[in-house]
Amino acid sequence: MTEKTAAPDSSYLFPALGTILLWSTSYVGTKIASVSFHPGAMASLRIVAAAVVLAVIAAATRRPFPARSDLPWFVGSGLFGMALYFILFNRGFADIGPTTSCILISTVPVITALLAFFAFKERLAAAGWAAIGIAFAGVVVMTLWNGAMSINMGVVWTALAAVFFAIYNLLQRKLSRSYDSLTISQWSYAAGALLLLPFLPGAMGELRAAPPAHTLIVVLLGVFPSAVGSLLWVKALSLAPKTSYVANLMFLTPFLTLAQELIIQREWPDAGAILGGILILGSLALFVRAGKKAA
Secondary structure (H helix, E strand, C coil), X not given: CCCCCCCCCCCCHHHHHHHHHXXXXXXXXXXXXXXXXXXXXXXXXXXXXXXXXXXXXXXXXCCCCCCHHHHHHHHHHHHHHHHHXXXXXXXXXXXXXXXXXXXXXXXXXXXXXXXXXXXXXXXXXXXXXXHHHHHHHXXXXXXXXXXXXXXXXXXXXXXXXXXXXXHHHHHHHHHCCCCCHHHHHHHHHXXXXXXXXXXXXXXXXXXXXXXHHHHHHHHHHHHHHHHHHHHHHHHHHHHCCCHHHHHHHHHHHHHHHHHHHHHHHCCCCXXXXXXXXXXXXXXXXXXXXXXXXXC
């Protein structure tokens, strides 16, 4: 009598797919709300909303305060992953659409690997270097598609946001040696909220002039894609047999974003975004494949 093979544990799928869906709403939501809010104002409102939610959860679970010596690392995390990232992320929407932004942000794992090579001397296979080159080519296509004299600054700002988020990932790796994910998220968002305080007075003025729907979108972006999304992502990583099982699901984000852009805004990315997107998504597929072989 043959033994039955145990079914693979798929409990991670619900929180992982929930995160992907929440993150995909961030792009269309930001594009809509950017009509009423400047990049710094929208960043400050979103980060403050997320920081409040995470602080309440941390207080309810009695998370300890971090060591004083680690506070500069949390400030750096809040600076690169919250303040600078969200300002540039929001700024990019003046010139590009949600799907293009999503694809550009999808380069973060590749950029993180490149920075880790220089910062930590982590080995990078030939296929990894090829993936970096292809991703860079995709960004160049998006940037220069309309002509060498007409650089798409939205692509530039969003690509720079991806670089800052990659730096944030390296800081998270440093902090994860001593703290759990909720503590890291809570204090990173708290630091980001403090760093964005100079934008808050202007944000309050824009709140009074903005349509209620746009204000609601910004608050919901802070509560759900930022706060709830980060907690669901951590849960998915803790349940998955391998980290790659969760990370690979990020490939769904651009397609979900494209569907929302078509349904809600009835817009289709231009030819440069499509061609550059194909190159970038291809580079990510190559990068994941190279990682599996190296594992």
